[in-house]
Amino acid sequence: MTAANLTDAQPSRPAASAVPVGPGRVPWQREAIAMIIGFALMALLPLVFTDSYSRHILIMVFIYAIVASNWDLSLGYGGVFNFGHIALFGIGVYAYSLLTKLAEMDPWVAMAASGVIAVIAAVAVTIPILRLKGIYIILVTFGFAQLVMQVILSQSDYTGGTVGIVRIPSLYVFDHNMVRDGKFAYFYIALALLAASTVFLRAFVRSRTGISIVALRDNEDYAVSRGISLVKQRLITLAASAFFTGVAGAFYAAYQRNASVEVFSMSLGTIILSMVLLGGTSTIYGAIIASFVLTVFSEAMADFGAWRPIITALLILVVMLAYPGGIVGMLKSAMGVFSRRGSKG
Secondary structure, X not given: OOHHHHHHXXXXXXXXOOOOOOOOOOOHHHHHHHHHHHHHHHHOHHHHOOOHHHHHHHHHXXXXXXXXXXHHHHHHHOOOOOOOHHHHHHHHHHHHHHHHHXXXXXXXXXXXXXXXXXXXXXXXXXXXXXXXXXXXXXXHHHHHHHHHHHHHHHOHHHHOOOOOEEOOOOXXXXXXXXOOOOOHHHHHHHHHHXXXXXXXXXXXXXXXXXXXXXXXXXXXXXXXXXXXXXXXXXXXXXXXXXXHHHHHHHHHHHHHOEEOHHHHOHHHHHHHHHHHHHHOOOOOHHHHHHHHHHHHHHHHOHHHOOHHHHHHHHHHHHHHHHOOOHHHHHHHHHHHHHHHHHHHO
């Protein structure tokens, strides 16, 4: 056999660029392109919705989407039933309010500091639940949320108690008047925060750390036996889900210019949790889509008065029963049907 024949007989090596992609996972290049297109389209919405009220609804959608998608990181990917997540949002609200109102800190610096304070709070609540499972995690994290609310109520000299804090300093963009621009600037700030949060979350879940927390969620005993630290990964997961949640709370306070204990209420927590479940857990994008759907649908049902929450709840039940994977599961099923029809044609 000649040298040429030997060369031909050797198996060809795969190209270095041919990185294997896990089943069901879209290559990051395609996801990045889709993300850029999606946020570019959202950036055009103020040109379609020119009134202040519609832009206000969109701003609230972005705030809810940040909180819900970050909750999906700990609940969906991490499998940690952290019912204190909404308290991190409230901590961001009050941290920004106190830092700007009492400490007279620059609003932009205060917003970033609020995210850091939320991370510290997440670490504090994670320590008691490092070795807990199931209902015990729910009880501890729910108790943490109630404890934070009671502390705020008891320190009424600083927090305003049940009255809350008003006239909170707002954000600024050079000399631009953000009060009289039809919520134009606030819209793009909220969109930028949502984009930054989404990029961070998707990069996190695609990283080795993200893969390890999913492994712990799916089979804890096997993951631990392979050297994955339950304590370390749980701590990282809850801390990672806290920063942008706290920043969203700070932005909410700057936008509304008031803070009240309503941000710790079960009603708000139920709304955010519904967005996570309706969109489809372990997706990030599902929570964002559901934030649009639920907020817009709820506003459309405003004339139904007391029937509005009932109709909304029925919508969630119908979607969850038909598609346990939520809206993302429904979209995947629809895409599968179209692709099969296209291949047959």
